[in-house]
Amino acid sequence: MKVAAVNAPSYDRAVVEQGLDEALGLLGGVEKFVAPGDKVLVKPNMLEGLPPEKAVTTHPEVLRAVLLAVKAGGAEPFVGDSPGTTGTLKAAEKCGLAAACRELDVPLVPFDTTVDIPYPAGTTVQKFALARPYATADKIISLAKMKTHTFMGITGAAKNLFGFIVGIRKAQFHLRMQARPEFAAMLIDLASLIKPALSIVDGIVGMEGNGPRNGNPVSAGVILAGTDCFAVDVVMAEIMGFDPARLPLTALALERSLTPPLAGIELVGSASSVRRKFVPPRSMLTLADRIPGWAAELGRSQLTARPEIDDTCIGCGLCAAHCPPGAMIVEGGKVRIDYAKCIRCYCCQEHCPENAVHLREGGALRLARRLL
Numbered sequence: 001m002k003v004a005a006v007n008a009p010s011y012d013r014a015v016v017e018q019g020l021d022e023a024l025g026l027l028g029g030v031e032k033f034v035a036p037g038d039k040v041l042v043k044p045n046m047l048e049g050l051p052p053e054k055a056v057t058t059h060p061e062v063l064r065a066v067l068l069a070v071k072a073g074g075a076e077p078f079v080g081d082s083p084g085t086t087g088t089l090k091a092a093e094k095c096g097l098a099a100a101c102r103e104l105d106v107p108l109v110p111f112d113t114t115v116d117i118p119y120p121a122g123t124t125v126q127k128f129a130l131a132r133p134y135a136t137a138d139k140i141i142s143l144a145k146m147k148t149h150t151f152m153g154i155t156g157a158a159k160n161l162f163g164f165i166v167g168i169r170k171a172q173f174h175l176r177m178q179a180r181p182e183f184a185a186m187l188i189d190l191a192s193l194i195k196p197a198l199s200i201v202d203g204i205v206g207m208e209g210n211g212p213r214n215g216n217p218v219s220a221g222v223i224l225a226g227t228d229c230f231a232v233d234v235v236m237a238e239i240m241g242f243d244p245a246r247l248p249l250t251a252l253a254l255e256r257s258l259t260p261p262l263a264g265i266e267l268v269g270s271a272s273s274v275r276r277k278f279v280p281p282r283s284m285l286t287l288a289d290r291i292p293g294w295a296a297e298l299g300r301s302q303l304t305a306r307p308e309i310d311d312t313c314i315g316c317g318l319c320a321a322h323c324p325p326g327a328m329i330v331e332g333g334k335v336r337i338d339y340a341k342c343i344r345c346y347c348c349q350e351h352c353p354e355n356a357v358h359l360r361e362g363g364a365l366r367l368a369r370r371l372l
Helices: 013-026 060-072 088-094 097-103 132-136 159-164 169-176 180-194 229-240 248-255 293-298 347-351 363-371
Strands: 002-007 039-044 076-081 108-110 114-118 127-131 139-149 153-155 198-208 216-226 266-268 305-309 328-331 334-337 357-361
Touching: 002 013, 002 229, 013 060, 013 198, 013 216, 039 060, 039 132, 039 159, 060 076, 060 097, 060 139, 060 198, 076 088, 088 097, 088 108, 097 108, 114 132, 127 132, 127 159, 127 180, 139 159, 139 216, 139 229, 153 159, 153 229, 153 248, 159 180, 169 180, 180 229, 180 248, 198 229, 216 229, 229 248, 305 334, 347 357
Parallel strands: 002 266, 039 076, 039 139, 076 108, 139 198
Antiparallel strands: 002 216, 114 127, 139 153, 198 216, 305 357, 328 334
16 A cells, blocks of 8 residues: 655645656556546535635645646546535635636536435445535545544545535534544545545645634645555644544544554655644544543533634624534524534534634543643
8 A cells, every 4th residue: 555745845836746746656657547538526625715825725736736637647637526615616716726627627516416326335324425426427536635623633535525425414424423433434434435546635735723624724845645545644644743543534444454554554755754743623632532431421511622602703604504413593693502412523613714613621621631
């Protein structure tokens, strides 16, 4: 199992193209992944329509380089995703991805309708309703962003595929799979079904802290690529300074032998020794994995971080609209949270355009951190 990690210190066009060419060359060239005439769906991270410098979405220069590579292989690329709060086309315009598609005459398709795809091998889900363009593609490329994530720890090549779930259906999965291990198991089923031919991570500028939307941009200067999305995520976690065995998705992938640990991955490229120390999201700082399950559930309010709304809230209602259990309502121009319903999925923080949602640790968690 091979993963390429190459240096790419900036989003200068020539730098990005050279970095991607190096990464693909180390893996056998683009022709190993696409064939002439293939219809290749490139799925970037298009969480929300924000400018590239926010480091929330895949950078347009990286998308452009990937599209050029796919075309060079004789294949026909097209691009799509299901953003969190707006439609595909509107978000793509704001984050610069639409311009890259227009420049290269590549179709940009909305993810707004679904097709049912059976997956009998799934451990948690045996049928997914995926964005319809999935069914028209011969190959899938996951084009992710190197970011922290308040619920899953990090979001990379495998988590990026959650964008094939359309609109409000995402919230339904959060409601059904409230615990991190359950949600991770669903993501593994989804990634195993989609099975991208190639997974690429834009780690030139990533995000640390309270990602995937409200963290801080941080330079990592790398592009990652590999055929196995789980192995790519293990390498990404290590580069970010996290232990893959303690992150929900990579831990489960390692447990199920879907990927070896870093020592068993053939890591190649000019950035194979790069290591950074990303600031983790505060929601990762939990004691739930150190105590019995019944005690964690009993003390959930004290052993996790709970979302709170500060005075910068403008009452737009986006958090309430995307709250899986319906625990948030807008009253008097401000949002109120019903903590009896809150499942600590942190979708509210992910979707808040004003960064008005902050995570406050429970008293027992704060005390335990001082003692441990």
